[in-house]
Amino acid sequence: MSWGEFIELRDLRSTREQAALADATQDPQLPEEKGEGHNFQPCSHAQPTWCDLCGDFIWGLYKQSLRCVNCRFTCHYRCRALIRLDCSWDRGSVADHAGVVEHNVETDTNVDERTDSVKQELTTPEVLQKVKEYNAQINSNLFMNMNKDGSYTGFIKVQFKLARPVSVPAPKKGGHDVGGRRASGVKRRTSFYLPKDASKHLHISSRTTSREVIEALLKKFTVVDNPGKFALFERSERHDQVYVRKLSDEERPLRLRLCSGPNEKVLSFVIKENETGEVNWHAFSMPELKNFLLILQREEEEHVKQIVQRYALARTKMQEALSGSTPG
Template sequence: MTLGSSMSSGYCSWDEELEDCFFTAKTSFSRSAQNKTLVKIVAKPADEEKHKPLTVQELKQKIDDFNAKVKSCLLMKLNEDGTYTGFIKVHLKLRRPVTVPAGIRPQSIYDALKEVNMADMTDKRTSFYLPLDAVKQLHISSTTTVSEVIQGLLKKFMVVDNPQKFALFKEMQKDGQVLFQKLSLTEYPLYLRLLAGPDTDVLSFVLKENETGEVEWDAFSIPELQNFLMILDKEEKDKIQQVQSKYGRFKQKLQQTLKEAGGKPG
């Protein structure tokens, strides 16, 4: 599997002053929503749990149909052994910062899938936000699973967070709603791409935090937990300052109005 694009800056070291430490790649600490589109997480229908295997002839026909609709050079290719390769795009929509070893350059695309234990490389950690609109292009095989896609993305960016903290979703649009379905770790994203066609409005892939309803705090390291506390404290102070500033301006306008209206009949 080959991964494209590069890491964005906007990070801090644990050794730096906390006051200057946390900022995003977009210079804004707030991770507010980008739009007001209704988003809904939906359960996977029972009839989608398993797909009927395609014959080699059916695969060839579907791949030919797929390639006929592709407007770029990102075509699918059928191999002699019945497997096929192609490209998928993954949108990274992570609301929390990710953790990487401090002072180490990101891996090249050729090193992205090597079995390297990043946690053993350094004890120092650097945390940063990935841009909300980041899109990574992957060249994968029909045998590449969701689990391998997630691990490949994390290795690309040298993220040392537990892969179980992340999940791959398929995003669809229906009746003005954006629908998300969480994919199981054993599903094959390229097969889903083939069935849906190349139109990303019909189907796109999104990497998000693995929301299980209850946060499994035991899965986080002490530095990560300390990081979350400092981020929450900074967000709280920023919010308090915004509210105080807002009502301070309102108070000034009210006092000015009362002063101008003084002595005049009400």
């Protein structure tokens, strides 16, 4: 990235985004919190997830973690006592936490369902024509540019709609990094809730995947959470209805932007928690995968044991009732 592009991207940051990130990553006088206000309940995940405190993967699906019913802070049982981030329920509006952020109803469509305009690959002349049409509709300097190899570059805007907190490295004290792990074995991190109206412009290539967009956003904000915790969604408005679709890891957001045009109502990008997507198991090592299978086996055996005990107790009570009854 050139220095001019860097200055341009810096100036595009919203005031609120700059304030939130600066306070979280640079201000050593952050208000001290005690992890108050949470209402944690046992959580059974349809998909495995990551702990918002230590950042480690939560192994197992059956009541292996806790989640605040208000702010959705998710953590291991062992991490509950170490939480210092207060619940965000009282800070934001009730509408935001209830998911009512639009007058229109949002409909999640199929993950693999792509819009008609991007189902077919474009030829180089078609791309060149669309780039010209796109730039003709731009009122700013966020143009797209063709490259000699047939690829093109441009800007996309990504809005953050995160219900759970994000984490940055622990601050340094006296020039020494106080990161690493506490005596309890939990990594030291600084967590905060990102404002839901925060957004970021990225200068990317037509070859940049949605997974690379997520990784670039986390890197720019020095967020240390696992990229698998997040997913990139496309949002569109049609016939007074809002449609939201999760992009696959290999989709090209800039190509979607080019085919849809610059109108944000036709297409916009949102980053949210990856609560509905499949976990990329190929990213884990063989020992981790074997450990996961062992945990699932133990959970299955425990679950079967509980069911057998419940039915055995019911059978015993019915037999006692039958033995105590008189004929006729």
